[in-house]
Amino acid sequence: MSDSRPSRRQRNAPTINDVARHAGVSPMTVSRVINGEQAVRPATRAKVDATIAALNYAPSAAARSLAGGEEMRIGLLYSNPSASYLSEFLVGSLDQASRSGVHLVVEKWDEQTSVKAVVDHLTRGRIDGVILPPPLCDLEEMVQALAAVNMPAVAVATGRSAGDLAAVRIDxxxxxxxxxxxxxxxxxxxxxxxxxxxxxxxxxxxxxxxxxxxxxxxxxxxxxxxxxxxxxxxxxxxxxxxxxxxxxxxxxxxxxxxxxxxxxxxxxxxxxxxxxxxxxxxxxxxxxxxxxxxxxxxxxxxPISAMSRAAVEVLVQMLRARRSKLEAAPAHLVLDHQLIRRQSDAPPRVRPKAGGRK
Amino acid sequence: MSDSRPSRRQRNAPTINDVARHAGVSPMTVSRVINGEQAVRPATRAKVDATIAALNYAPSAAARSLAGGEEMRIGLLYSNPSASYLSEFLVGSLDQASRSGVHLVVEKWDEQTSVKAVVDHLTRGRIDGVILPPPLCDLEEMVQALAAVNMPAVAVATGRSAGDLAAVRIDxxxxxxxxxxxxxxxxxxxxxxxxxxxxxxxxxxxxxxxxxxxxxxxxxxxxxxxxxxxxxxxxxxxxxxxxxxxxxxxxxxxxxxxxxxxxxxxxxxxxxxxxxxxxxxxxxxxxxxxxxxxxxxxxxxxPISAMSRAAVEVLVQMLRARRSKLEAAPAHLVLDHQLIRRQSDAPPRVRPKAGGRK
DNA sequence: TGGTCAAATGGTAGCGTTATCATTTTCGCG
DNA sequence: CGCGAAAATGATAACGCTACCATTTGACCA
Known part of the structure; x- marks a missing residue:
């Protein structure tokens, strides 16, 4: 009866329970040691640490985020598929989302749909925060609707130089x-x-x-x-x-x-x-x-992809802060731009008008 | 008693159970739909799909990989950032990846990097399969390098009408x-x-x-x-x-x-x-x-985004089949195209050359 | 029309971890 | 030496999903 339990475990990876049994403590204590919590006596901690090392145990990220409710979903709401802009934007935010371990949900907004409908959709879809590329970042109605449901947002490439909305932009x-x-x-x-x-x-x-x-x-x-x-x-x-x-x-x-x-x-x-x-x-x-x-x-x-990358990062930090009930002033990042010289400029062919210069 | 259940859920994330309840089916059936399994009646599938869309549901990767399904990571390798093509492609594949609950890792290939280096990078990044948009789908060297490391791939919009490589294309x-x-x-x-x-x-x-x-x-x-x-x-x-x-x-x-x-x-x-x-x-x-x-x-x-969507779906099924040791012939989807008439065509102004018509 | 069998669907039990409380231990101090 | 509070530890129940099997449905044939 103890042997033939129908375990579904494929891999023989040691679990937190294995560690607990070997160390003679409860799984909870092991969890505390792993997470570096304070309320563990040094002796116990040492014993657990040793067992972890001996078994070569590594916690399962999946189980962790499931139990801890750490999963974040951030939405990317775009409206004007300005093609080249969008693709670079997507690549950047995807990359950063993957790095930060967050899910990126890309959502298109047709001009016909009401703002309310989109925001509803986001809310029901368990989106924790939203990234607003242009031109949505300047759509006051959208910004306010999001604020109304208390959904954090980051504006990208807006011209608003400051304000209540977090933003990533250039000058x-x-x-x-x-x-x-x-x-x-x-x-x-x-x-x-x-x-x-x-x-x-x-x-x-x-x-x-x-x-x-x-x-x-x-x-x-x-x-x-x-x-x-x-x-x-x-x-x-x-x-x-x-x-x-x-x-x-x-x-x-x-x-x-x-x-x-x-x-x-x-x-x-x-x-x-x-x-x-x-x-x-x-x-x-x-x-x-x-x-x-x-x-x-x-x-x-x-730097479009750098901006979208930054936007994801800023949003994640906002969400983490909010979870810990911290209220911080909205971030406002200004990234560097660059003048790229190619073949479409040259000195004027005709001399400037007489008197045009001193 | 029904109200005060001690749920630890922070956010009102829709779960597979919510979807099941709304659609009037069991969670298992929803799971089957998500994973594209065969044993679901079309009517049921449609109903579930509709509910998923309505609730904006996305499966939790954590729960899924915990429950036994390994986490799948599929790569999207692009080389020629043909802007408008890429963005539409990304939107489609992202959407489907989210629905299928797989991770999409977008990777750019500069022409300078060697094919071997990219394939190495994919392998080390624990990528389970790759999607190849044009022009990479026709780069024989790439296809062979992937085959050499036994990495499943789906070509999109290739002109190859058949062969050992799975493909999604139009005629x-x-x-x-x-x-x-x-x-x-x-x-x-x-x-x-x-x-x-x-x-x-x-x-x-x-x-x-x-x-x-x-x-x-x-x-x-x-x-x-x-x-x-x-x-x-x-x-x-x-x-x-x-x-x-x-x-x-x-x-x-x-x-x-x-x-x-x-x-x-x-x-x-x-x-x-x-x-x-x-x-x-x-x-x-x-x-x-x-x-x-x-x-x-x-x-x-x-139908670019439909094609990329299909490519993700095909790849996921290939990976599942491979996990169950099934060997299937590579899928080959041909989607419908459409002639769009706009303002750039008209009958010729000058009469066709004499004798040009009987 | 009833019976058979495969296809379609549902029920149940975990996967490995942490939140929340309950319980035990430790220690300071009267 | 014992009391109470704080510190340390443990028990239990989720978290959201899928594997596995049981059950129901529907299609087809006699």
Missing amino acids: DRQAAYEMTRHLIALGHSRIGFIKGNPNQSASTRRLEGYVAALGDAGLAVQDDYIAQGYFTYRSGLDAAEHILALAEPPTAIFASNDDMAAATVAIAHRNGLDVPGDLTVCGFDDTSLATTIWPELTTIRQ | DRQAAYEMTRHLIALGHSRIGFIKGNPNQSASTRRLEGYVAALGDAGLAVQDDYIAQGYFTYRSGLDAAEHILALAEPPTAIFASNDDMAAATVAIAHRNGLDVPGDLTVCGFDDTSLATTIWPELTTIRQ
Whole structure:
């Protein structure tokens, strides 16, 4: 009766019970020793440690997390499958999730579904926290709905520079500033700008950087050099067409993302302009499109996968803190960007307007 | 008494029991559905699947591996981050991996690393099986290296129509055939073709379909209407330039993927041709690029995420079978494709050459 | 229509660990 | 020397799932 119990154990790995029996203590005591808890007498601890070493025992991670309720599920809610952005984002967060031993649940949000429905779905699905890539991170309704059900969230690449929401981002303003400086340093003084979708706060930061750089260089901001875009290729076509149709068009155009920069290149070509000979074009984000088209785009590299990795890490820490009832201020990480020079920029072919420089 | 049961559960995680209760079946049946076992009636399976989706349930890896099912880790090895393809691929496989309760480990292969090094890495990482998206599925060296270490693999979107390797794909030949028929039905008789990278066997299938459709319509295959491409935008530019420079250029160009079709549109515009007025252009794959550019591309939709989903499922079943020492013939799934008509095709503007029709 | 057998489904008992309490031991101090 | 409190240890019941077998259902044939 003691021998023929129908154990399902495949592997002869020693269990905590084996250790307990050999050491002459209860499994609970062994558990305490393993977890380094205080309430164990040194003598007992030594005995248990010795037995563990002798049996070459290793605790089962599976049983541990089952019993301890340590499993965490974090959701990644995306809405605008901006292809190249998403894939890099996914790779980064997956990697970090696996490292942190957390489950990553990827969820798509169609614009038709109500915010409430998605949040309900997340809640019922035992999601412990959410990562919000753009443009969701700027959707106030979503942020508030999550806050309402007390679900921790991390915004990625938002333009909101601070606040109650944890965030991981780059300094969009500074990056745009640097790119504009770069164009000015090349000799451009007539620089166009294509704005991003106003539903993302990063758009505003980028515009600010552009304006600031012009101002610092003593160049005037010309309103008709600034066109509204929406981060899509299509919107870039319209914006570029508008700017290039001006009587005195700019010699460089800085688009708020790579898609619109690519569209600008297309319009330039259609107008018989050489890029970068007749027109310098640069983008933002360094998505794969930047190196897909010809000429390859000079752009700002956002460390997308590093950002998503960081987002997972931040979220995990928030969840751990919350479990221990600690309340911490929401983290706010700013990662480094980088100006990547490729083939789409050059000094202006024509000399700057007489009087354009002192 | 019913209310105050001392549950240790922190969060209201849906468990297999919740699903079972909601679906009106036993937990065992749910377990069977999750694991894709055979002995479940389709109606029951559907009901359970629906409940799983509704509750957003995902099995607990911990409990599962504790209960005896070993933990499975499957690798997704990608090399050419074809952005839009990858992200859709990831979303599908992630979703299915979560449903099947297996870990998905995403691994990138730089072309510099030796095949041996990657395979070693997988082995040491205790990866039980691998999914190979294109172009890796056609890299004979990789396939053989995996076979050498006895690691199960599933090829996705390969052109190999059969063999020792499990595969999930569409019928590339038939799809290309249909697209070509479509162009012929529109009235085109001078149809150009841009080939895909010869390192992918699907390229050959697509060419075959094109040739077969022309043949069946009694149209001659003109060698100079066929240009070599490599699936990149850049290669598409060259190919399209070549074809459109002919004395009597085609009225339609069928590119082997969307990137090259987009490049063709760019060249056409540069040459002052209207698409589709002067030139019909169509692509293949229906990646996001197809709807990014203007005009949006008529193309063949590959159910990418369904394919990656299926690949995970197939791999899991292979691993299960192998665990039970069963040896089954490698599965070979062919999923349905679809011809998506958008704005890039139209009947030819000029009448077909005299005599071109009876 | 009833009987047979395989397919489909359900019940039960763990898998190895920890949370929670109950119990025992130890030790300080009057 | 004994009392009470704190420290140390133990017993028990989950945690969520699947293996194994028992039971029910449905299909097919006589």
